[in-house]
Amino acid sequence: MATFKIEGGHKLSGNITPQGAKNEALQVICAVLLTADKITISNIPNIRDVNKLIYILSELGVKVNKTSDNTYTFQADTLDLNYLESEKFKKEGSSLRGSIMIVGPLLARFGKGYIPRPGGDKIGRRRLDTHFEGFIKLGATFRYNKNEQFYGVEAVKLTGTDMLLDEASVTGTANIVMAAVMAEGVTTIYNAACEPYLQQLCKMLNSMGAKIDGVGSNLLTIKGVEKLTGCTHRILPDMIEIGSLIGMAAMTKSSITIKDVSWKDLGLIPRVFQKLGIKLERKGDDIFIPEQQNYEIQNFIDGSILTISDAPWPGFTPDLLSIVLVVATQAKGSVLIHQKMFESRLFFVDKLIDMGAKVILCDPHRATVIGMNHESSLKATTMTSPDIRAGISLLIAALSANGTSTIHNIEQIDRGYQNIDGRLKAIGAKITRI
Template identity: 65%
Template sequence: MSTFIVEGGHPLHGNITPQGAKNEALQILCATLLTPEKVVVENLPDILDINNLIALLSDMGVKVEKQSAHSYSFQADNIDIEYLKTPEFLRKAASLRGSVMIVGPLVSRFGQAILPKPGGDKIGRRRLDTHFIGIQKLGAQFEYLTTSKAYSITAPNGLSGSYMLLDEASVTGTANIIMTAVMAHGTTTIYNAACEPYIQQLCKMLCRMGAKISGIGSNLLTIEGVESLCGTTHRILPDMIEVGSFIGMAAMTGSEITLKNVCYDELGIMPDAFKRLGIEIVRQNDDIHIPAHDGYTIETFMDGSIMTFADAPWPGLSPDLLSVFLVVATQATGSVLIHQKMFESRLFFVDKLIDMGARIILCDPHRAAVIGSGRLNSLRGTTMVSPDIRAGIAMLIAAMSAQGVSQIQNIDQIDRGYENIDKRLNSLGARITRYSD
């Protein structure tokens, strides 16, 4: 288990470019299975989850060629379907949450898929009903194999378009259903579809490959099935969660930094939400400049009541950002309620922030009240264990702003979502040392 040793209290200065978006990249990589032709994907982040999925695709028979540090070509013209039944595939797929999205492309193109119970962050119940019900409505059949503890998905009569109203606007569920439907016979209508920029990116890529999708950017998608798809080139958006993480780091450490090429128009309400925390954000074309802050004060609502930040489907605030908002609020002046609606275990890391001196009341598994007193209540270094990607980056932000030295264990969780984060931050003035077992 690798560890970060973080010496807090050092301001950052300079420019940093966010990596490609992890959540988009997982969808796009799975979509390369939909065609036997070559697909080039640019701006892929060099992180553990993405590298593991690329390795899994290669093991399945996809021809993978690394063209540059962040650009790969994929050609799925000789997929080994029998490999999906092997213990090796089941083990590798089970360790990666994003593997659930290979089901749609495989069933769409080959009429069959195998899915072990996927892994990922331990942040509470993460059900797959939306995926399964949507794919079943298109004609697929699911069978649970008790011996291998995996689902066998087949489409013995082919796939046919269907109307469906999703029970939740699941991003990965919507992506999986879209990829299943693009080559189904007839018309598919998906209502209450997720409409995040990453879903829009997936739809635009599929349309360049020959798919017929209308309603992109809305929660009502109409898909006309086609016979086959061709190759294309696609560029991944910058990771908005990393953009938010860097904004939080700048605020917490009183730093002046510039985030380069952030695709500002795709960030939704996130910049305005940080402004409500009292953080000054200056847009410079497609860059974000964060001036040095001596302190920042949380706004209240118009009636004077305490500000609440809650996650919501797009264009609401991403649940992946709430951990960052929570830790940034500890050093603000004012109070805020953080309401994590989607996952019941994501706020449990706050006990470590309390150990560091943060004034937080964990009301229940979904809500935390943060009482900020500005720089008068500076955090102090401590030892922590990262339970998941987003809590891990929040811990790192806290440690960088704290007085003294902190130790963060299990940083493999952070590496799953953030590319060379220690090296990139050290180049701006941070003091982070990595120790690997």
């Protein structure tokens, strides 16, 4: 188990470029299974979860070639489908939640897809019903081995249909879309997720020959095709890392420039941080955060306390609520953080309370933060990272704290953030990896 030692209280300065988007990478890399042709994908982040998925695909028989630091070619022309029922796959696939998205393309192209119950962050229940209900609607037969916790879907032929998803699941929508692009006839998916990463997947599939209309909306219409071809695709910058860096600058009273952020794909993210009182300037496609000694939380127009909550896109992403909560601990004013989606994601606040933050955990989904206006700094402590987003939030807190903090289990942070210690040290952070 690796550890970070963080000497807090140092200001950051300079430019930093966000990594490629983790959540998009997991989707588009699975899409390479839909064709025997070569696919080139660039701006792939070098992080644990993505590397693990690439490894699983290579074990399945996909030819993987790394052509530069963040560019790969993939060719799924000769696959060993027996690997899907091996003990090795049951072990490797269960350690990565993103592995669920290989099922849709395998079902579309080969008529069968299997997956062990996937793991991932321990942030609450993350059900898979949406995925499999969509496959069943397309004509697949579902089976589940309860003893081995192993899922399977099989179909002689997939047929287009109309479906209303029970939730706007991003991975569920991605999986169903990848299955439907080669189904016979027309599929409509209502209440589809419309996050930028899902839009990117649809654009990539269309460049491969798919026929998907309504991209960017919650109603997708897909005309099935018989075959898909190769393509070249570039992954967006990671909006979650961009939000993390904004919060980091504010907490450490730093001035930094975040390069090439793809502003048009950030949605509400800049506005939510501005509601916390953080100044942002758009410079071309960069974000400049000037040094601020203080930032004040805006109330609602009737004077009531601000509430920040997550919602399906174009609402505010749940992956940034942990960062917003940490940033609010040093703001002037109070805010209610309402995490609607996952009932365990706020359980890291006890670490912040140990550091001197004024946070009241109302219930598993809500926390009230009373900001200290930088009048009382957080104090260093020893922590353990419970998940990716809580891990980066604790890192932000440690960078702003007085003294030297220790964060254990940083493998969780490495799952979602590429060389975070090296990149932050380049702009002035004092971090040592042990």
